[in-house]
Amino acid sequence: MKLNAIQTNITFGTNILDIEVPEHLTRKFRTGLSFVDGAMGGQGFTPSSVTLFTGTPGAGKTTLMLTLADAATKQGATVLFNTAEESLYQTAMTAKRLKLKHGFRAGNSANVTEILDNAREMMKASTSDQFILIVDSLQCLDDGMYKSGKITSNTAIRCLEQITDFCKETGAIGLVINQVNKSGKMAGSNKLKHMIDAHMHLSVEEKDEDFKGCRILETQKNRFGGCGHMFYLALRKTGFREVAKIEEF
Numbered sequence: 001m002k003l004n005a006i007q008t009n010i011t012f013g014t015n016i017l018d019i020e021v022p023e024h025l026t027r028k029f030r031t032g033l034s035f036v037d038g039a040m041g042g043q044g045f046t047p048s049s050v051t052l053f054t055g056t057p058g059a060g061k062t063t064l065m066l067t068l069a070d071a072a073t074k075q076g077a078t079v080l081f082n083t084a085e086e087s088l089y090q091t092a093m094t095a096k097r098l099k100l101k102h103g104f105r106a107g108n109s110a111n112v113t114e115i116l117d118n119a120r121e122m123m124k125a126s127t128s129d130q131f132i133l134i135v136d137s138l139q140c141l142d143d144g145m146y147k148s149g150k151i152t153s154n155t156a157i158r159c160l161e162q163i164t165d166f167c168k169e170t171g172a173i174g175l176v177i178n179q180v181n182k183s184g185k186m187a188g189s190n191k192l193k194h195m196i197d198a199h200m201h202l203s204v205e206e207k208d209e210d211f212k213g214c215r216i217l218e219t220q221k222n223r224f225g226g227c228g229h230m231f232y233l234a235l236r237k238t239g240f241r242e243v244a245k246i247e248e249f
Contacts, residue, residue: 055202
């Protein structure tokens, strides 16, 4: 896969109608998981975009991203799953418990520069048409600004900026797990919401007796399409199973 300098070769002030969009950037990538693609308007993810994936504690964020990584590999993508929260042994045990079939590249770095450097090397060696970077999670990343390893509220912003720049420059799809605060809202600065292209959220149904305990998957923002459907999912030992789909809301 060649790195695509998508923006660097466009002169500032160029007429917007004179800009030719590379054909591969217009093809959305379907993961093969119907409930994920459906939540994203039925079309999947847009190349060069970044999606922030939030969820309440214990909802299954990492499980869903591991399942997505395996499914996307089956669809022909090259996937790098970087875990900064768990060891690679822990991630491998989860992958085997989920009975994943195809596998994908894995990393275990908390330094965003190191992650992106490794991603670039993987892209250069890849022959697939789509590269996907999954990061678990944003709160665990460091950009090396402070030698002491100090992480501030702005660290997440700087790290997400670097991931966003990487995706826009290369055409990669970025999926970044982000935590929520005690009130259930996205953790960190409100600026994060404006930096991303899409926002998916996974929560646990607690009120509706018919679906109590099910996970609710919904897209709360999608810059490149509709938010699609809301899905009720059952979380089993081997992963998620679709229980119900709520029409567009």
